[in-house]
Amino acid sequence: MNSRTPPVRSVLDDEVEPVSRRPHRHDLLIAAVGLLGGLLLWLLGLRMQNGRLFEASWTGLVPLVPMAVAESMRRTRPGAALATATVLLAADQLTPGNIATVLMYTDVVYAAVVYGSEAAARRIPVISLLGSVALTLGLLPRLRPADAVLVGVLAGLVTFVPAVTGAGARGHRVAAEAARLRAEQTALLAEADRSQAVAEERSRMARELHDVVAGHLSAIALHSTAALSIDDPATSREALAVIRENSVAGLAEMRRLIGLLRRGGAPELPGAAPRLSALDALIEQSRGHAASSGLSCVLDDARDGGALPAPVELAAYRIVQESLTNALKHAAPGTVRVRLARPGALLTVEVTSVFGVRPGPRTPPGSGAGLIGMRERAELLGGTIRAGEERAADGSAVWRVRAELPVPEGTERGR
Template identity: 55%
Template sequence: MAVPLPRPHPDDVRIACAGLLGGLLLWGVGLGVRGPRDPIILWDGRWPILVPLVVMAGCELLRRTCPRTGLLIGVAALTVDTITQGNLVTWVMFTDLVYAAVLYSPPAAARRVLWITGVMTVVGTLVSLATWRKPEALLVGVVVGLVAYTPAATGWIVRNHRDAAEAARLRAEQTALLAEMDRTQAVTAERARMARELHDMVANHLSAIAIHSTAALSLDDPKTTQDALAVIRENSVEGLAEMRRLIGILRDDSGDLEPTAAPTLDGLGSLVEGARANGLDVGLDTEHADSLPAPVELAAYRIVQECLTNALKHAGPGRVTVTLRQRDGSLAIAAISPYGRQDGPRAPGSGAGLVGMRERTALLGGTFEAGPEDSADGKIWAVHVTLPVTDHPQGDPE
């Protein structure tokens, strides 16, 4: 089954038509390359001039799709043209075929065309000098250079510029793609940071509100209802203040809200007092250096805050103990709470708190473990976190 030839490029069709019309115009006015009495002419008459002209114009249709085939046929057509009176347009179209062969052929073929035309120019010059031994013989080399080597060299230069422009375009696209990936990762990281902060800052107060509002609705006791409403109001006010501080962080350039400083371990006492006010029996034991890296202090504060929130929502009756110890270049955090169903109302949980604690720990290169354990006092829920205080490969845990 024959393979159809590729469709010529529209620009090649225009070049072929323009060359053919130009050659016919010169032929019509009787303008040839050689006179009718030139001894090199073997095919006399005006009509033979049209044969290489038409063939060369047909080769122009192949200049992009089959450049090497077009050049080979063009060489044969130019050879025939040399034994006729000749047509200048035929020679001009041949130079375009040489240029196209270097520009559109595969790299190896383009290099071969460049080398062959260069060798032809040198050999033509030397043979002409050796044969005629006259300075005018150099004109043969000049003609060969103009017809063959010059368009080949021009095509090679244009090809190099084109390849360099394509490489620059690919590099620009790759840079843009990497920039977009970095932007997407930065947005994702910022969204995760905001989600962690929003959860850690507000979940504790909302959990207390949910538990005490459920108690107020389920118990027909004015004193209990009054106490629950007091706790609800206190947590609502504190939660609103936390939310405003979070908005201040996000809009620190608005002029109406000041960004808040990141919480530190010095605020654990107030955090525990708030948990006790919400009805949680909490014991806190800390032993650490006076000054720790800010990322470590923030991560430790948020982890303890989330542990107390989870204990308020899910822990059984009993005491919750939180311990912080600094040993051998790391800060160890342990939060132990009774494991089991509460007698009173519970607040729903989504598991986002454990995910947030694990993310904060991973950002600092620490270790995180959470799950039920057996102890002398029964089954407990234990959270163990280790945060290095000297090496932070991932930067700020927020």
């Protein structure tokens, strides 16, 4: 059983050692039926045996009444009920006897195995069998062998058979409880898997939405800030043109994403998964957005030109896209360099920009969701990503984003 599955015994303990010690209503009913049946047999004058120590018929009622009391405790105090009932059964052998007393005793033995502790459930069948054999052997010197064997068989029917029956019933109860717990555990695991899948899908949607829209919104914020801070009609017209271009492009991306969500994100839809072949257009777009901020964008693709798996290309594209967006918002004037390489089974993506304070209008500070999204994309592929301030070869401060994405052998497109 799974280590997270609750132990079976913890559930059965509610029956072995219940909180309430009051007799169960079913046990009270069984005890009342046994007592009334014994009284009826006594009134009819039916007895089990003759020649006992106490010959008066009423003496058979002496073990009957407390046996009914023990029967009422069969579920709440099975151990005490069995010990009391055993003494009463022995006392019944000194009287004319009552079959109701014997029948209630067999039920107490059965209940002691079913509702008692695990140790008692293992021991009672063995003790009852050994007791029946010992009784038979002890009577052999006093009775004829056939009579001794008959007494031993009767003792086994009264003790061993109910104990074995109770053991079987307890085994079925344990198996049923274990099956129920496994079913509950399976349902819990299924719900956990469903919740995890929903959370992962939400994270994927959040990354995609941020990556495709953040760049356009950043450009809109930057140029609108410039238009508001610089009182120049030509600058305002240029900024409005860029704002319109990015708002239209952002709206188109939003419509595409909504369409993907409504259609279940079908991968065959056009433009659903950007490829690295589209980086030239992305770099060109970034150049237009960043020109007014003194930034220039350069692409250095040092790969061998081979096609990569779609998830790897999508992750690399989005990492470059988010890095360019961050450079547009925060980088100091200078060159933003994008470099791709593929040493062996790794695709490396590196984006560097000048680190420093940029003069002029700036966009509001980000929330850090972009860096989180890049890290998640890399980790989903088993890769790594680092982002932070470093020193370039000439000693200048740069902000470098470097991602290493594994490329599984034989998974390139077209193979």
